[in-house]
Amino acid sequence: MKKWIWLVVAIIVGLAVGGYSYARHAENQKLYEDAIEQGNLQISNKKYTAAETEFMNALKKKPGDKRANVLLKQTQEYAAGDSSFAARQYPDAKTSYTQVTNTKGGNQQLVDRAKDQLSLIKKIQTNLAKYTKVYNKALQQQKAGQYVDSNITLNEILTDKNASQSYYKTIFNKAKKLRDSNNSAIENNSIPTDPNEADNFEQPSNDPVDNPNVAANSTSSSSASSDTASTSESKDSAVSSSSSSASLTSSEKKAADNYKGSNEYTVPDSKKKINGKDATAMQIKEARATIKAAGVDEGALSDQDIIDAINGALKKNESLAQYAKENF
Template sequence: MEGIRLKKWVWTIIAVVVIAVAGGYAYANHRMTQQTYTAAMTAAKNAVQDKNYSVAEAAFQEALRHKSNDATAQRYLTQTQDFASAESAMGDSDFDSAKSDYTKVKTTADGYSILTQRATKALKQLKTIQLKEDMYQQIYDQAMTEYNGQSYTQSNATLDRIFKDSDAKQSYYTDIYNQAVDLRSANNKAIKGGGDGTPADDSSSSTSATTTSSSSDTTTSDSSTSSTVAGLTDSESAAAKNYKGSNEYTVPKSRTQLNGKTITAAQITAARKTLKAAGIQPGSFSDQDIRDGLIAAQKAGTSFKTYAEKNYK
């Protein structure tokens, strides 16, 4: 009987020791986990302070590996990822995406205060940038309308409002600035061609050099859809007659001119660049389609860009 009591006592001691050891290990493990988590969170916050968001993201993820359900680490991680995404969108001048991501950071409940403050400041800056971009776009559209009306000198004067603004060279406005540069080049080329801003008539020399021995060489194919154009060879006249689409040889003269002046190749090239900038594939349109669009835009009293966005998409 005494032996049985002794055995029970021994087993009780053993159980107490095991529990104590296990408890001590659990405590030590918990303490180590907490220390590792705290170190990771501290490293992440320091990285945010230094604006090193990729390092911050990795550190917040490390913290979550030690506390997978920690709401604070997850919230700060999401904020950091959204802020980094917004910064990247700003670099690409994708202002709509940037605004969306900055807003997510700003409106995060109980978010990391530094990120919240930076997002708030960035949204104010973004508003200013967008207002300025809209202003540059309006200036460019006005200059393009003047170009389409063959007022090349005036178009350049309008574009100067962009070029004289030092902010226009900032990376945010690269696309619209480059479009303005291209349009100025087209204006200068047209001015050089005509001297006074009127484009040179490239067809005049070929027309004057062509003999008019027989009017039958340039007979119109269909008075309702085409017109006689001097200077065509027999084969060119036949090709124009058989052509089923639209070009300058198969449409009335009125569909090849703006303000009584022939639409130039430079104008067509500039219009195609405008389509591309607006996200419209310029290769889908023939030169005559472009001419028709330029004429329609002028009649509507709007820029070619605005007309194309409304009618070509």
């Protein structure tokens, strides 16, 4: 009889302990599931630190749980990618985001966001490479004294809407500083030219016809004097017939006779652009300074001639000074 009683007691105790254990397990399971759910919710809200805390709480309820571990590590990796991205450390960010996309059994939202970030990084790195190449070209042009050409090159950065985004802040600011330096040099008339081309500049003429400050040779033959006088009379007559109140020097007359260019009134709007963008007064002013420094009479050129010269130089991938010497 006593054995039967003890058996009943043992069964009751066993059931009680089992029930308690089951209840405890069920409670832990619920807390674990709640933590996982809250962690995923925090990811949806882009609160990654809070999500990490929830996944760690899940691990406290189920130590060593694979699912919670995967979610925790994936979230930490994504957060690390965001930190690197914010610091413009794009290679590190790319590594972290790639780890996120390769995670099996993780949060799909993190995978999708990481893929978007990887696409953005690819675009940023492509643009950075392009802007850096343009900047380096402009810098070399400045060092060569080609300030206008340098500014034209810099416009590829400064007029690009994408370049003003925060991702490109460093290279964009460097481009603006270089442009300011170029403008300062132009305004101060400190426009150096290639030392090897200095002797090619047009020199003042000693011909008395072109330079009234130089006296005629007193030993010239009477025949030469007669020819000169005759020529002078012909020129005076031509000028008088053209205008009774204005006169041109021989160099101005020569420039007018030789001018075969175009102006802004004779070309369509599409021809009034520089590298596809509307030409500005500053660009034309800078270009005139460069052309003048190259020994070319920029005063004989219309604004449209200047625009054509800039585009021609860009098309031939040569300096504006060199293009002007070759074509004017």
